Amino acid sequence: MVEHYGSDVVQAYMGHVQDNAEAAVRRVLNALPEHGRFQYPFDDGTKIVVHITIDKTTRSATIDFAGTSPQQPTNFNAPFSVCRAAVLYVFRTLVHDPIPLNEGCLRPLDIRAPKGSLLNPDYHAAVAAGNVETSQCVTDALFGALGVLAAAQGTMNSLTFGNGRYQYYETICGGAGAGPGFHGASAVHTHMTNSRLTDPEILEQRFPVLLEKFAIRKGSGGVGASGAAMGW
Known part of the structure; x- marks a missing residue:
């Protein structure tokens, strides 16, 4: 593609795709409630807590996982990248336009997870189940906080x-x-x-x-x- 159209054209259209995704997510944020909170308990007492605050003026959102349990000695800890991927997935599902999944979807979203928590563990924490189990809990918590599913x-x-x-x-x-x-x-x-x-x-x-x-x-x-x- 670069050989056919040139690097400048390809880079420009990659930027257009991300700009379009950003605009689509901002439209979704404008239609959602300004505040949402959800607590997701695990069987062992661990919990995921998420607060979502939407600024209708800037059409941006803060997704804050403050209150989530500290990282655990089990392998259910999820690296922050897994948490970020779950947030990206949830907000992309709310966009009805046929846009490709890309980084532009995250531009209006400020994602916060306390360092050393279940969703942002320190190095050496066991994380094998973070992707295949905890990510699903994060997704359910986000949909619950938004009140959509x-x-x-x-x-x-x-x-x-x-x-x-x-x-x-x-x-x-x-x-x-x-x-x-x-x-x-x-x-x-x-x-x-x-x-x-x-x-x-x-x-x-x-x-x-x-x-x-x-x-x-x-x-x-x-x-x-x-x-x-x-x-x-």
């Missing part, structure tokens, strides 16, 4: 087994949260997990296992004004 599973539903010869890893889909005026979607991967399930036939062909049942778990969704989604 109920929580999904808060996990990627990771399933793994294996031995010296076979290794298998899967993320099992669940239910997407409902929102104002619409129902949740059942049996889908949501938010920060973007993989597709292995077909049962492929699973049984490649691994020494037999899949006895593969179905939606009826009644597994929550109760609310809109229809709740169910998982497997």
Whole structure:
């Protein structure tokens, strides 16, 4: 592309793409409530706390995770880059225009997470589950603070087994949260997990296992004004 159009033209259009994304997010901010707060508790007492403040004059927002638990001795700590990616994802989903995901979406957003916290741990903290588990909780907390979507599973539903010869890893889909005026979607991967399930036939062909049942778990969704989604 650079050879065909030249570096200046390519750089200019890359800038246009980011400028357009910035403008799209600012339009979204103008339509959201000025203040939102959500607290997401973990089973072990750890919590994610997020405050969202929107300045309608500048059409910008501060996403502040002050009050979130300190980093933990477990591996559920999420590097700040994971937290930032979750924020980017959430605000991009609120843009209805067909824009590509890019850095321009973050220009109106000031993201703050206390140093040494679960979402901005110090070096050497264990972070293996931060991307596949905690990121989902961050996403649910953000949607909750904005008041636009109920929580999904808060996990990627990771399933793994294996031995010296076979290794298998899967993320099992669940239910997407409902929102104002619409129902949740059942049996889908949501938010920060973007993989597709292995077909049962492929699973049984490649691994020494037999899949006895593969179905939606009826009644597994929550109760609310809109229809709740169910998982497997």
